[in-house]
Amino acid sequence: MKRGWRRAALALALGTSCGRAAACDTGAFGVALDIGHYRAAPGAVSATGVAEFDYNLALARQVLSALQRAGFARAFLIGESGVPLMLADRTRIAAQADARLFLSLHHDSVQPHYLSEWLVAGKPQRYSDLYRGYAIFVSAKSAQASRSIEFARLLGTYLRAQGLTPSLYHAEAIPGENRPLLDARLGIHRFDDLAVLRTATMPAVLLESGVIVNRQEEMAAADGSRGRHVAQAVTAAVTGMCGSMTDGRAQRTVPPR
Ligand SMILES: [Zn+2]
Secondary structure (H helix, E strand, O other): OHHHHHHHHHHHHHOOOHHHHHOOOHHHOEEEEEEOOEOOEOOOEOOOOOEHHHHHHHHHHHHHHHHHHOOOOOEEEEOOOOOOOOHHHHHHHHHHOOEEEEEEEEEEOOOHHHOEEEEEOOEEEEEOOOOOOEEEEEOOOOOOHHHHHHHHHHHHHHHHHOOOOEOOHHHOOOOOOOOOEEEOOOOEEEOOOOHHHHOOOOOEEEEEEEEOOOHHHHHHHHOOHHHHHHHHHHHHHHHHHHHHHHHHHHHHOOOOO
16 A cells, blocks of 8 residues: 555656556567676675675566566566676677667675675675665766666666665775765766766666675575565666657657747
8 A cells, every 4th residue: 555655656756657658668668687797707795705796697587577577578688698798798789689778787895995704604705784775877978878867866766665775885085986976865876987888879877786795785685585676676767768768759750840
């Protein structure tokens, strides 16, 4: 009941009313889900020693099924096999498949000086429970910067509606971070030279869906509970973008008077 009301209020606030959503042809709207990293260079290492790539892959599969259930038959994964895939290749694959949106899925670590050591099955691993939450990145240098920000705002809004909160430590004024915040409440950062966003020809967003060096957030990533919330939020944001971009396309085809 409460959830239904919340969804209706959100739809109104975001301008994605039923009428607009109906304009969206979900079956024709391609969505590229990029799985961050690859097996030989698998990204961050979690609090229990699991590679980020494994969590990215599991999350991408959850998001893909949620999108397919919502009718997005042309949603697809990039990097599923785990073979090395350069960043520009990922956006090229997306463009060749005529993806209308590009979402790169990752999990986060923190700066090394925040990490402490503990033993997991007798092996030392590194963790930090200081930070938690998601982070969204967009590039102002991407071909579709304003649409990318629109996608980021929808995603942040729906992630918050799922009860997730943003981690804001990427905005800390320290070397390696210092990413300007476009929207603190929604956890949106600007990262212009992030290659996978800069080279995208369609609206593109990178999501750090949670902090896997945080022991609690890793558990939620491992049992799929966090992924379910993220998958619902992504599906709602993609639906919103599909409606908005369909409207935009329709407007552009109206001949000038
Ligand atoms: Zn990553």
